[in-house]
Amino acid sequence: MDTGQPGDSFPPGTMDRAPAAADQEPAADRRSGEDSRPTLAVWKFASCDGCQLTLLDLEDELLGLADRIRIEHFLEMSAAEGPDGRRAELAGRGPYDLSLVEGSITTGEDADRIRHVRSVSRRLVTIGACATAGGIQALRNFGDVAEFRAAVYAHPQYISALENSTPISAHVPVDFELRGCPIDRRQLLEVVTAYLAGRKPGIPDHSVCFECKRRGTTCVTVAHGTPCLGPVTHSGCGAICPAYGRGCYGCFGPVDRPNLRSMVAQLGRDGMSERDILRVFRTFNAASPEYACVPDLAAEGRDAGQDEPRAPTDTGQEGPV
Numbered sequence: 362m363d364t365g366q367p368g369d370s371f372p373p374g375t376m377d378r379a380p381a382a383a384d385q386e387p388a389a390d391r392r393s394g395e396d397s398r399p400t401l402a403v404w405k406f407a408s409c410d411g412c413q414l415t416l417l418d419l420e421d422e423l424l425g426l427a428d429r430i431r432i433e434h435f436l437e438m439s440a441a442e443g444p445d446g447r448r449a450e451l452a453g454r455g456p457y458d459l460s461l462v463e464g465s466i467t468t469g470e471d472a473d474r475i476r477h478v479r480s481v482s483r484r485l486v487t488i489g490a491c492a493t494a495g496g497i498q499a500l501r502n503f504g505d506v507a508e509f510r511a512a513v514y515a516h517p518q519y520i521s522a523l524e525n526s527t528p529i530s531a532h533v534p535v536d537f538e539l540r541g542c543p544i545d546r547r548q549l550l551e552v553v554t555a556y557l558a559g560r561k562p563g564i565p566d567h568s569v570c571f572e573c574k575r576r577g578t579t580c581v582t583v584a585h586g587t588p589c590l591g592p593v594t595h596s597g598c599g600a601i602c603p604a605y606g607r608g609c610y611g612c613f614g615p616v617d618r619p620n621l622r623s624m625v626a627q628l629g630r631d632g633m634s635e636r637d638i639l640r641v642f643r644t645f646n647a648a649s650p651e652y653a654c655v656p657d658l659a660a661e662g663r664d665a666g667q668d669e670p671r672a673p674t675d676t677g678q679e680g681p682v
Contacts, residue, residue, distance in 0.1 A: 396444060399458035399557065402434035404478055406464030406471050407498055407526065411543035412489035413437045413463050418546055429557050433457055455481025459556050465491040465498060465526045472523070472532055479533035486552060487529045490542035494614055495648030497542075499526040502648055528648065537562060540614040542645040545597045566617045568592055569609045572600035581608055588631045590641065593619035611644060615651040625658040635659040 403413055417438065419426070434442050434453045442449035452474050460482035466472050479485055490496050501509055502525045510517040529535055539552055539562075548564055555562040565571075569591035573580065581587040581603050589608030591600070597613045628638050638659045642652045 396431060398429065398431045400433040400456075401430050401553075402453055402455070402457040402460045402478075402482065403432070403437065404434075404453070404460060404462045404464075405437065406462065406475065406492070406529075407467040408464030408489065408491040408496060410437060410463070412492075412541075415488075415543050415546050415549055416461070419550060422550055426553065430459070430553070452477050453481060456483065457481060458483045459553070460485045462487050462492050462529050463489050465495045465528060466523070466532055467498060467526045468522055475529060475532050484536045484556060485529075485533070486537045486539060486556075487535050488539045488541075488544050488549065490540065490612070490614060490645045491526075492529045493538045493540055494646040495526045495528050497645060497647070499648035500643060501526060503643065526648065539564065540595050540646075541597050542612045545599075548597055565596060567596050568616050569594045569596055569598070569600050569603070569613070572596050572598075573603050576600060576604065578604050581606060582627070582631060586631050588628050588633050588641070590624070592627075593621060593624045611641070611646065614646040615649050619651055621651070621654060622658055625655060626662060629659075629662040635662065638662075 403416065405413060413435075414437070416435075417423075431444075432438065434449055434455075434457065436449055436451075440449055441447060442454065460478055462475070462478065462485060464471075466475060487493050491498065495502065506522060506524055507517075510520050510522065514520050530538065537552065539548060541548070548562075551564060552562045570580075573591060576599070578600055580589075582589045582591075585606070587606075587608045589603065590611040591603060591609035593615055594609050594611045595613040595616050600609070602609050625638055628641070629635075633641065639656060642655045646652070
């Protein structure tokens with residue numbers, strides 16, 4: 362469909378799964394007021410708020426965006442919603458032209474609320490590792506959530522939570538996923554401006570290795586034998602850790618079609634045990650489906666006699682977890 366409205370070509374891949382709300386006319390055009398700017402809503406689920414703060418960290422760029430888009434619902438920034446300053450509700454009133462969603466789904470109330478958010482959003486973009494891969498809280502997916510609850514809370518009988526922490530896409534159709542823990546401010550700005558221009562966001566899917574080469578950073582694995590997830594990790598951070606002599610921790614999640622068999626074998630050769638290989642993949646993006654094969658691959662290394670860690674030869678980097 363092409364009606365010439367902002368967002369009609371934004372983005373490819375999931376539009377055929379989007380609900381009816383995505384095919385409606387822009388929310389701003391459905392209002393009776395004179396303000397025709399597209400509307401933006403920002404939502405929080407289980408998360409640390411870091412990705413929402415990245416939006417606020419745009420500072421000077423926000424002033425320019427404010428001329429093109431109206432921030433309608435953003436509890437991190439304001440408790441009011443709409444031009445008349447009405448008090449905002451947790452689930453929002455809508456409709457909204459673009460929704461940015463941070464956090465994972467961890468409770469039954471979360472699951473109900475994200476369905477409502479989807480129903481009142483013309484385009485829905487998930488931002489950050491929690492929203493795209495379950496986040497650090499998805500570590501509980503590998504254990505007994507009842508045991509964790511009893512260990513953490515004095516009165517666990519009052520705590521209601523789902524068995525697993527899941528990404529937004531496990532519950533509703535998503536138009537675009539922006540990775541990172543936290544997301545990169547430049548990439549966020551690109552996604553929002555792409556929406557305003559009605560085009561696909563220019564977010565490359567190359568690995569952190571590409572960023573290392575572009576900035577002239579010596580490969581920490583080749584030069585020092587430092588374990589590094591750069592070959593299978595999505596770009597976006599600017600390869601900060603390798604630039605300071607440390608291996609990539611995988612904050613931005615998996616690239617498209619990562620070669621995990623080679624990656625796991627290389628980590629074993631770089632001195633990581635089977636246990637440490639599992640832990641390094643179960644950090645910020647623990648529930649990424651791309652990583653589901655890692656336990657089997659790590660076990661293959663153990664069976665092949667590669668589970669004898671040698672002393673690290675790097676500059677003293679500790680394990681990511």
